[in-house]
Amino acid sequence: MGLTVPRAFLESPRWWRGGGAWLAGLPELVRVQCARWRLTIDGEPAHGSNALVVPVTRDGARFVLRLSPPGPDVADQAGALRFWDGRGTVRLVEADADAGVMLLERLSSASLSDVAVDEAMHVLGGMMRRLAVPAPEHVPSTAAAVAGRTAGMAGEWKRLNRPFDEGILRLALDIGARLSRDAGSDAVNGDLHAAQVLRADREPWLVVDPVLLRGDRAFDLGRVLWTRLDEMPGPDDVVRGFDIAVRAAGLDRDHGRDWVLYRAVDYWLWGLGAGLTEDPYRCERLVSVFRS
Incomplete structure (x- = not known):
């Protein structure tokens, strides 16, 4: 097949600025990997914005072949999956980072986006706690990420013609200074949201496409x-959704509020600079709720 x-x-739109050669080579890449790993295609492919996922079998076991353009992100993701080794995450079976290919356990196509928001907040908060095992020292830290963004935040605000009150900027800078001082040592998924959590058999829900960071488990509470x-x-x-997530994650409420405010202002600026329209408004809403 x-x-x-x-x-x-x-x-x-992901491919409007390049990637045509990789797309054209996908059928042959799949054929080669299936032969190499003794796989048989077992259904129609699915996709997100950046990766193609092909259902496959081997010796009666069901997997998916995930293909994305080769680059450092593939090796980083494979490293994250190896680190968590199925703890709250999809299990990695094989990987060829140079080819941009991973063989993963097969999950449902249903995501946490399909369930009621309060349940999703509970699951996502619990996932923060479940993934927060001691992190390897070599991975990027949440504190360094905050420090890097904080350093350029005022300049970005000015370049964007001061899109919100300066008091909001000062608040984010003050919070950022605090959050960048204490790195913490938890393993953190730096791309956690409902669409990246799928139904599974081995556990009720499993994370896909994680980004491994070291530091503060509350890092992605705003997202x-x-x-x-x-x-x-x-x-x-x-506030109810926030409280549900905070309790499930085992976080201090004021600390969680700081992270939400900081990440919302950060993403508000980034989104405006990238030409986004909906996400900056969502960030503005979060700031208005938690600033008082």
């Missing part, structure tokens, strides 16, 4: 909220 690459994947914020119509709904 050969591979037919979905047209929606071929026509994704957890803003990616489901449209389902929280009022401030009380936002």
Whole structure:
């Protein structure tokens, strides 16, 4: 059975600035990897914005072949999956980072985005806690990420024509100074949100595409909220979702609030600079709820 690459994947805006040669070579890449790892294609491929996922079998066991453009991100992701080794994450079976290919255990296509927001907040908070084992020393730290962003935040705010009150900027800078001093030592997934958590058999929910950081488990609490914020119509709904996630993650509430405020201001600026329209508004909402 050969591979037919979905047209929606071929026509994704992700490839408007390059990637045509990689896309054209996908059928042959899949054929080569299937032969190398003794795999048989077992269904229609699925995709996100950056990766193609092909269901395969080997000796009766069901897996998926994940293919994305080769680069350091593939090696980093394989390293993250090896580190957690199935603890709250999809299990890595084989990897060829140079080819941009990983063989993973097969999960459901249903994501945490499909469940009610309060349940999603509980699962995501619990996932923060579950992944927070002692991290390897060599991976990037959340404190360094904050320090790097904080250093350029005021200049970015000025270049964007002061898009919000200076008091918000000063608040973010003050919080950033605190958060960049204490790195912590927990393993942290730096890309945690509902769409990256899929239903599974081995555990009820498993993370896919993790980014391994070392530091503070509350790092992505803001993203957890803003990616489901449209389902929280009022401030009380936002606070309830926040409290559910904080309790499940085992976080101090004030500390969690600091992370939400800092990451919301950071992403607000980044989103405006990137030309986004919806996410900056979501960040503005978060700041308005938690600033008071």
